[in-house]
Amino acid sequence: MSGVHELQTTRTGWYVAEVAETRRETPTAARISLDVAGWPGNLPGQHLDVRLTAPDGYTATRSYSIASSGDGERVVLAVDRLPDGEVSPFLVDEVRPGDRLEVHGPLGAFFVWRPPAAGATGRPVQLIAGGSGVVPLVAMARAHAEAGDPTPFKLLYSVRTPEDVFFAAELESARRGPAPLEVDLVYTRRAPAGSTSTVGRITRDRLASAVIDAEAAPTVYVCGSTGFVERVAGWLIELGHRQTAIRTERYGGT
Ligand SMILES: Cc1cc2nc3c(=O)[nH]c(=O)nc-3n(C[C@H](O)[C@H](O)[C@H](O)COP(=O)(O)OP(=O)(O)OC[C@H]3O[C@@H](n4cnc5c(N)ncnc54)[C@H](O)[C@@H]3O)c2cc1C
Structure with missing residues (x-):
């Protein structure tokens, strides 16, 4: 998968995310920090979709959980490389600061944790x-x-x-x-x-x-x-x- 550098526009419901930082997370995984202009913030546990577009217009979309939460436009992902995978080797090995990706989200309403209200006791x-x-x-x-x-x-x-x-x-x-x-x-x-x-x-x-x-x-x-x-x-x-x-x-x- 390539062509992410040519990405110019965002389509409805999608944001353009600029890669701010990448670092090795484990021997097979990378941590990718994104700056997403207009990101509405997210709850702990939510995920987003990443869409890559090749120069010939072919697209591939995969979901990734978000390691960060709260307000702000910085979004942190961590992606593990699957041998023979279509998208994850690109994200782990090829993506560099300054690259742009399309993201859609935040997604997921059930797999979230919210702190209990002030004074209330939450469940373990x-x-x-x-x-x-x-x-x-x-x-x-x-x-x-x-x-x-x-x-x-x-x-x-x-x-x-x-x-x-x-x-x-x-x-x-x-x-x-x-x-x-x-x-x-x-x-x-x-x-x-x-x-x-x-x-x-x-x-x-x-x-x-x-x-x-x-x-x-x-x-x-x-x-x-x-x-x-x-x-x-x-x-x-x-x-x-x-x-x-x-x-x-x-x-x-x-
Ligand atoms: C809600 C959600 C959140 C996710 N969050 C993360 C995340 O935070 N970090 C992350 O690294 N991945 C996450 N994933 C998995 C991610 O969406 C991709 O499936 C993964 O990166 C593989 O994509 P690929 O294109 O490289 O592999 P593909 O080309 O899609 O698949 C390659 C081969 O690997 C198999 N495969 C696909 N997924 C897995 C898997 N998880 N384990 C083992 N084999 C698999 C496929 O069946 C296929 O045989 C999440 C998935 C979902 C649904």
């Missing part, structure tokens, strides 16, 4: 991510920290290796903040040196021991590949979590 929140599925959950964790919300927040995060953790510094600061985020990492291929954690995919038992108990009635946000989300959501139901309290975002794949 359990976040569960596989790989890049942590992106919208990072926006929620940041908003929770910024709101100083005392509601318990926990993250169970499955990644291949320690180097594959997205937003590691942000998660660490949320973990040490005044409204601490409890972070539980599950490594599927390699744990940090010296760690005694078991290496392997999340199992039903591991999930049961890590997540907020169903009796505490948490809202649970699950995000990642479709296979990961469906497996985890099925186990949550078996563990007694109410279907209506489980919010899912499926990225595709198995």
Whole structure:
């Protein structure tokens, strides 16, 4: 995919986003910060569509979660490269500051977290991510920290290796903040040196021991590949979590 540099106009409902900054997020992923003139702001958990247009007019559109939230025209994405993918290798390896992309959004009304009203107590929140599925959950964790919300927040995060953790510094600061985020990492291929954690995919038992108990009635946000989300959501139901309290975002794949 190429031709993004030739983009001149925005079509109805779409914004022109200028790439402000790119950086390596993990060995296979990039963080892309966009300046989107006229962006209306977004809630933690929402996503947008990115549309690329080739010189011959061919377009490809993909959805990406937004790691930032609130007002302002700076929008932060993190994209993992899928080998043989059409769009993600371009976004991870080719996009440079100054390039322009088309974006549409913010999208999504159900997979969002809002801080409780002043003086109110929110429900506990359990976040569960596989790989890049942590992106919208990072926006929620940041908003929770910024709101100083005392509601318990926990993250169970499955990644291949320690180097594959997205937003590691942000998660660490949320973990040490005044409204601490409890972070539980599950490594599927390699744990940090010296760690005694078991290496392997999340199992039903591991999930049961890590997540907020169903009796505490948490809202649970699950995000990642479709296979990961469906497996985890099925186990949550078996563990007694109410279907209506489980919010899912499926990225595709198995
Ligand atoms: C609401 C939403 C939010 C998303 N947010 C993010 C995000 O924040 N970061 C991010 O990196 N991706 C995110 N995705 C996934 C993203 O939209 C693309 O699907 C992904 O970048 C692959 O696009 P591609 O064109 O490179 O691959 P394609 O050319 O579309 O697909 C290549 C191959 O990979 C398979 N595949 C597609 N998606 C996945 C997947 N997620 N896991 C495994 N295999 C897959 C396809 O079946 C196909 O075989 C999100 C998806 C949705 C629906």
